[in-house]
Amino acid sequence: MTAHMEFMCTLGMRDWAAPAPHSKMLLLLLSLALGAEPGAGALRLNSTEGCEIIHPPRDGGIRYRGLTPDQVQTVRFLPFNYEIEYVCRPDREIVGPKVRQCLRNGTWTDMSHPSRCLRMCPKIHLSLENGRAVPQAMERVPVEGTWVEYHCNSGFRLVGSSRSNCTKAGRWTSPKPICELRRSTASGSGLGPWVTLWLCWAVQVPGFWF
Structure with missing residues (x-):
């Protein structure tokens, strides 16, 4: 049977997926990355072990490695060491952790720091x-x-x-x-205009200027 692998991203209420290569080697590498032993079969995504699935931030989504859209809609827990990545709409930027990993204690990394998709300014x-x-x-x-x-x-x-x-x-x-x-004044003391006016008046009055 040929393994069907997809990379899936959810953004708000929209889902889309891009097919990845159909390869047994890819399936093996994914199993190792998620902590499964070679030959152990499919991952048990519906078990109660691992980290509970979390929701994407507003105006953003979560990229899941190796899961189909149907699996993302039905899964409750993701395996230990599994990583999720936040994505935002084109006009927004992720603020906070961009990637979270499922820890052995059943929690996601950096949950004390929220991830938000905020609109960017020029x-x-x-x-x-x-x-x-x-x-x-x-x-x-x-x-x-x-x-x-x-x-x-x-x-x-x-x-x-x-x-x-x-x-x-x-x-x-x-x-x-x-x-x-900055523009400096004529005399540097602020009296320049008054001095000019006084000189003009003195010249125009006969007998005043000595």
Whole structure:
């Protein structure tokens, strides 16, 4: 009998699968990876040993190695050492653990750290000409909860907001600011315009200028 292997991914309420090579060697390697002995037969996915199956994050899914869509729909426990991988929609980024492994104590790794699929904000806000853009609360890319603080170099002043937040809609709360070159006054003391006006008036009055 030819073994039928598939890699399957669930995303929200949608399921899809891509067939993998039909190979006895692939079946053997998968069995070894899941802790089964060669020749022991099919994996007992419906047993009570292993880790209880977990649900994907909102706007994301879970990639299961070596399981068919029917198995994923009916399985309750996955074997020890089995790994699952989170995937997100194209406009979102996984925040938190991307891969979890079933431990011997029946729990998944890093369950104290949730995995979420958050919408990304444009990266153009992460740079500032003639200044610095300092991102906060960011891992790989800017997502909901990330904010950026802006600072200009010496001799420049900030035009616009000094902070912008990435929202859950994937937009920044304020436009990207700019750093504008400071303009010095004529005399450096702030009296330049008054001095000019006084000199003009003195010249126009006959007999005043000596």
